[in-house]
Amino acid sequence: MSDRTKEKDLKKVMPGMMRIGRRFLPYIGKRKLLIAGSFLALLVETGFRLLEPWPLKFVFDHVLVTETNNDSLKVIVGHGIDPMLLLALLALSIVVISVLGSFAAYLSTFGMALASVQILTDIRSDLYSHLQRLSLTFHMQHKSGDLITRVTADIDRIKLTIVKVILPLVTNIVTLVGMLVVMSWMNWELFAIALTIFPLFYFSMMRLIGRIRHVSREHRKFQGILAATTSETIGAIEVVQALSLHNQLEDIFEQQNTITLNHGAKSLKLSAVLQRTVQILIALTIALVLWRGSHLVIQKTLTPGDLLVFITYLKNAFEPIRKLSNQFSEIAKATASGERIIDVLDYEPHVRNLPRAKPAHSFFGAVRFENVTFAYESGKAILQNISFEAQPGQKVAVVGASGGGKSTLISLILRLYDPNSGRILIDGQDLREYTLDSLRQQIGVVLQESILFAASIRENIAYGKLGATDAEIEQAAKIANAHDFIMNLPDGYETVLGERGCTLSGGQRQRIAIARAAIRKAPIVILDEPTTGLDNASEQAVNKALNRLTQGRTTFLISHNLRSVEDADLILYVEGGQILERGTHPELIRFGGRYAALYQLQNAVTQGEERHAIQA
Structure with a gap:
């Protein structure tokens, strides 16, 4: 030196x-x-x-x-x-x-x-x-x-x-x-x-x-x-x-x-x-x-x-x-x-409450993207000019190849990031006009990897709505198909979980996460690959719980399994940060584009696996 x-x-x-x-x-x-x-x-x-x-x-x-x-x-x-x-x-x-x-x-x-x-x-x-x-x-x-x-x-x-x-x-x-x-x-x-x-x-x-x-x-x-x-x-x-x-x-x-x-x-x-x-x-x-x-x-x-x-x-x-x-x-x-x-x-968060932000009203659930562009790093856009609209109560599926920007698109609704340009509106008002807490409290989330805390099952469910009563917690567990297996545990709802919920099976963890989302009774629900990695029995139990959770709510579903999105009101096929195709399942099949080709490929693979399972 x-x-x-x-x-x-x-x-x-x-x-x-x-x-x-x-x-x-x-x-x-x-x-x-x-x-x-x-x-x-x-x-x-x-x-x-x-x-x-x-x-x-x-x-x-x-x-x-x-x-x-x-x-x-x-x-x-x-x-x-x-x-x-x-x-x-x-x-x-x-x-x-x-x-x-x-x-x-x-x-x-x-x-x-x-x-x-x-x-x-x-x-x-x-x-x-x-x-x-x-x-x-x-x-x-x-x-x-x-x-x-x-x-x-x-x-x-x-x-x-x-x-x-x-x-x-x-x-x-x-x-x-x-x-x-x-x-x-x-x-x-x-x-x-x-x-x-x-x-x-x-x-x-x-x-x-x-x-x-x-x-x-x-x-x-x-x-x-x-x-x-x-x-x-x-x-x-x-x-x-x-x-x-x-x-x-x-x-x-x-x-x-x-x-x-x-x-x-x-x-x-x-x-x-x-x-x-x-x-x-x-x-x-x-x-x-x-x-x-x-x-x-x-x-x-x-x-x-x-x-x-x-x-x-x-x-x-x-x-x-x-x-x-x-x-x-x-x-x-x-x-x-x-x-x-x-x-x-002293680090200023990129996403924070603006001076003019106000607590959000009770959402109806109308969501609109207007020419949204986003990049983690300057010059490397993950999403480019994304525009679409979801009406209250509709189910919107976001599908496409891995790395295409699907999860990032959904993260913008939660304001985990802010767009570099364009805007996202809920009920006709820019997200940035709402305070962060009042926005996120009206959105339920179920992720692919259910993150649970080293606390009791009761506390984990109640994290979805602080101050929830025991009756609300049990009702949410029933919606999530979780009440029965919880009651079979040694301490029931007072059972303390291991770190990240490691003492439960994947399907059980996912149903606890669904209960946590259900107790919030949010008008908007986000599902990010919620059944990935589950066996057939667990997947069926989780899907039943998800159907009850999303009934009458604006739902955004990210999935690689195109069979699970057939009933969606709107399907967005995202690749390279852009929406290449959009429409209902029948419309996209008739269009014969990338969605249709991927759907036929998945069907062929699934049918082959089913024939192999029968022969075995």
């Missing part, structure tokens, strides 16, 4: 911390009373810490140095006092100062730590909430493991650093200011000697701080990549084992793990260099002050007690700097974590 690059990194250290402070200021403001009380306790603690060495000064000057005892004691109390009594009082004062200072320190430390934990808890909640509202484009561009690391490990690192590093440093720095004031009052010459060393501290520390911060940020980045790889592997463990990908994935993980280790080791090395540099400079400063101070004591211009207090202050004054050198790598890592969190919090 060149010197110019080092200087550039150094300039980023304080701006990074200032950026975090500015961004988190609203959260800090919510805890201002607690912080103010804690800071007041900190000032009281500082006062007692400044008093700590003074009993020793009086012991040295007025008890141990006997030739000055009588005159000095008369100055202190106005008359003679027994040195042993004074010694006892000074010893007691040390205990009193320590007790009172410790109590103030407890109030300050506990209050500041509590405030920091509360602040970071608020930040974590807002980060989690913000992540859920970011568009799918953002989530497609970021690894899930890395995002999880930001919500968990990055927040925890900041919390630990504040409690274990920052708060003690704040205490020491406030004490440092007080000590510098007292030191300047005690002896300007010794104070000036001490100050001459501070520029050396600054330049030696700043020379390494930027490098530590840069390495720490890289370390956190690779930790996020490592977490993403682990999450991806565990999430697809069935595929990993089925394809025997263990060795290949282990090699990838090992490479990433080694890179993470190297960055961590480099950070530790730089921190060790910084610690030793500061330690040497502290020793040099104390040696110079001791050398000159001893001359002043010999010359009778300074008492031994004054020199003792001054050196004690000087040693304590360097304590914040020494600790900063020891723990700066943690501060640098916390700064990097804070910036990673801010990067997410």
Whole structure:
């Protein structure tokens, strides 16, 4: 790394911390009373810490140095006092100062730590909430493991650093200011000697701080990549084992793990260099002050007690700097974590409520696409000039080859994405005129892969309508052909599912998903390959449930099985991002185009499979 690059990194250290402070200021403001009380306790603690060495000064000057005892004691109390009594009082004062200072320190430390934990808890909640509202484009561009690391490990690192590093440093720095004031009052010459060393501290520390911060940020980045790889592997463990990908994935993980280790080791090395540099400079400063101070004591211009207090202050004054050198790598890592969190919090979602958006009325279910074009990346359109209309209660089937844009088209109705041009209307009004929640609450969704949560069956169904009654939940389950198998489970509706519903069969998971859609009683229903991968018995049960779910509702069905769309009021054949054919099933068969050819091919394959099954 060149010197110019080092200087550039150094300039980023304080701006990074200032950026975090500015961004988190609203959260800090919510805890201002607690912080103010804690800071007041900190000032009281500082006062007692400044008093700590003074009993020793009086012991040295007025008890141990006997030739000055009588005159000095008369100055202190106005008359003679027994040195042993004074010694006892000074010893007691040390205990009193320590007790009172410790109590103030407890109030300050506990209050500041509590405030920091509360602040970071608020930040974590807002980060989690913000992540859920970011568009799918953002989530497609970021690894899930890395995002999880930001919500968990990055927040925890900041919390630990504040409690274990920052708060003690704040205490020491406030004490440092007080000590510098007292030191300047005690002896300007010794104070000036001490100050001459501070520029050396600054330049030696700043020379390494930027490098530590840069390495720490890289370390956190690779930790996020490592977490993403682990999450991806565990999430697809069935595929990993089925394809025997263990060795290949282990090699990838090992490479990433080694890179993470190297960055961590480099950070530790730089921190060790910084610690030793500061330690040497502290020793040099104390040696110079001791050398000159001893001359002043010999010359009778300074008492031994004054020199003792001054050196004690000087040693304590360097304590914040020494600790900063020891723990700066943690501060640098916390700064990097804070910036990673801010990067997410400041990310503006592409899909959000417009200023003019209003809660949607109860939909009738008329949906119209007007010249809709959409692209995930500029210049690579997924959909081009899509236009069609669905009347309330109609069933619209979207068919075609994989990758043609079918799922993307349906996602636009949910406003998971917004069109690049054109518009989508429900009941004659642009989707963007509605608030997101009021729009999505009136659309029921059943996907090919039914995503269930590690909660009870009752809770999973109720997610479709928060606050649903037990009667509504059971009625929705009956519509979905799910009530009977639920009641046969050991705990019925209270049965807790495994992650993603893995403890149920595919057909059972799909029927729970249908119940979740049914309880919403939405006027618009979206079905994305809802029977794919099911056996015949499960498919029949699911189809019966789907028929009940979609009765009288505007329905959009994506399917590769053209037999399942024969009764659709409108069939859209989508390929290459365009609607190549449209009409009812009989109309498209008579037209003799791509739909008809695909239908005949599927029929031939199905009939062949049926003959083979009969012969077998």
